[in-house]
Amino acid sequence: DDPPSSSGPLKAYSKVTDARLTQPEPQNWLMYRANYASWGYSPLKQITTENVKNLKLAWSYSTGMTEGHQAPPVVNNGYMYVTTPNNQVIAFEAKSGKELWRYKKTIPEELQQLHPTNRGVALYGDKVYIATTDAFVVALDAVTGKEVWKTASADWKQGYYSTLAPLAAEGKIMIGVSGGEYGIRGFVAAFDAETGKEVWRRYTIPAPGEKGSETWPKDDAWKTGGGPVWVTGSYDPETKVSYWGVGNAASWMPDTRKGDNLFSTSVIGIDIRSGELKGFHQYHPNDAWDWDEVSAPLLIDIERKGKKVKSLVHAGRNGYLWWLERSPNKIDFVDAWPFVLQNVFTGIDKKTGRPSYDPARIPQTGKTVNFCPSLWGGKDWPPEAYNPQTGLLYIPANNNLCAEITGIPTGKHKPGELYIGVGLDNILTHVRLTDESRKHIGEVQAWDMATGKKVWTQTFPAMNWGPLLTTGGNLVFGGGTNDRKFRAFDARNGKVLWEFAANSGVIGVPSTFEIDGEQYIAVQAGWGVDAQRMQGAFDAVMPQKTPVPQGGVIHVFKL
Ligand SMILES: O=C(O)c1cc(C(=O)O)c2c(n1)C(=O)C(=O)c1cc(C(=O)O)[nH]c1-2
Ligand SMILES: [Ca+2]
DSSP: OOOHHHHSSOOOOOOBOHHHHHSOOTTOBOSTTSSTTOOOEEOOOSSOTTTGGGOEEEEEEEOSOOSEEOOOOEEETTEEEEEEGGGEEEEEETTTOOEEEEEEOOOOTTOOOSSOEEOOOEEEBTEEEEEOTTSEEEEEETTTOOEEEEEESSOGGGTOBOOSOOEEETTEEEEEOBOTTTTOBOEEEEEETTTOOEEEEEESSOOTTSTTGGGSOSSGGGGGOBOOOOSOOEEETTTTEEEEEOOOBSSSOGGGSOSOOTTTTEEEEEETTTOOEEEEEESSSSOOSOOOOOSOOEEEEEEETTEEEEEEEEEOTTSEEEEEEEETTEEEEEEEEESSOOOSEEEEOTTTOOEEEOGGGSOOBTOEEEESSOTTOSSOSSOOEEETTTTEEEEEEEOSEEEEEEBOOOOSOOTTSOOOSSOHHHHTTOEEEOHHHHHOOEEEEEEETTTTEEEEEEEESSOOOOOOEEETTTEEEEOOSTTOEEEEEETTTOOEEEEEEOSSOOOSOOEEEEETTEEEEEEEEOOOHHHHHHHHHHHHHSSSOOOOOOOOEEEEEEO
16 A cells, blocks of 8 residues: 555654644644643634534544544644544544544453543654553554554553553653552553653552552552553653552452552652652542542643742542642642532641541441442543633533442452452442432533632533533533533633534544644544443433443534
């Protein structure tokens, strides 16, 4: 086959450099959240609050796959890259939707996927990178799709897998691993972009003697302590520190691992040159609710008492909105407050940010416990967005929702087998409705961080699992509802200005780009994973059932 660059209008592939990733051109969407600060923001403004009502499909493409399509269409000067469940990567001519190549990772047949999804590619140099469900990191030639190198980061048979998009910087490809529900020992690792050789590895659960190890029991619990990393980290190129969200401790029952269990449910700063730890903040110690705090914090400058604070902002799965301050060697607590119904925390220490708990709301082995928000939290993985023009932070939230779970003995940990401490049937039916949740659950919220005020809320009857994009046209885009709608909101007041009914529920990360003077909005539809399971949990407690069809379709819109 001819390389596509010579067969069509596509120009030669433009190499992705550190300079380009640090200062992304407005016409491209070069990484998971468009910039290292994880804003999910594009300055493009051809599509506005005035004309968005005229947005039409430019092209669409069926991926041929079911389950969770969550990856953003990543675009570099005319080339688009999308991943699907089962680690396919599809390359397109971004303008026309013509398929250039498709890569299919061979996945072991015996591998059972607990979370059948993939959150996208990283671009660096002339290559495209993915982290796979069988725990590999793979480099592909961006023009041909040919495999250049492939390195196992861990053994999938031990319960390790990756669902996140890698982070690329300074010649390194950084990934994290999932497996919190299998009792893995989580880590972030960096691989040489050219050779695939591992450069460093930072475990999220310290070994005996390492900093934080005193927060684990003296037995072997640290070896199976969880702390997965399954969403792409943020990165501050000035200090070379990357910021990763760390997931739940394992098993879920806190009595199996007494102590704070650092660095589970924390944000950790990692120097990308050495892998050295550069500060941390634990959002809630001794996790008991599967509240993975994996969403990477957004790097935002916020005014406080007349001073600019270099901040880390995180809408927690634990239902609190966290404001932290980052310095080259540490992370300090600034403030936190609930953004959804939360009845577990009885207070937050003003100095340290440490929450205190209502003991009646802490799950334990052998007890049945009610708490709010549910296991899926105030916000699960779907990312927030920040618009520097409106100055607002946008959160896709699930409010008014509670849970009931019964802790059961886990037995001895067996590598590669579930290590949860709650029955699967209980997990799949654990949501409990409140009077308020009968009115509405899903929300898009807009916050002014400097004043701590919520500026607007848009509500939906059922859940919202919609990742957000915000643009220089004062728009917010997102799907996430079970009616298959993908919507544009006015970023200043939350009004719905446009909506499109997709083939399936939209849990994809939306992106935007420009080619030949035209702005495009792109998103994958493809309901699955825990959005689907939450719908199942609703169906279990509601009089009516709501079917949401599956099937991945990439949608690309323009005026
Ligand atoms: O502990 C883990 O390793 C882990 C991994 C993942 C994943 O990789 O997608 C999810 C979760 N936990 C999880 O708790 C969760 O609610 C969840 C939802 C989803 C999804 O894609 O909808 N993935 C995951
Ligand atoms: Ca988890």
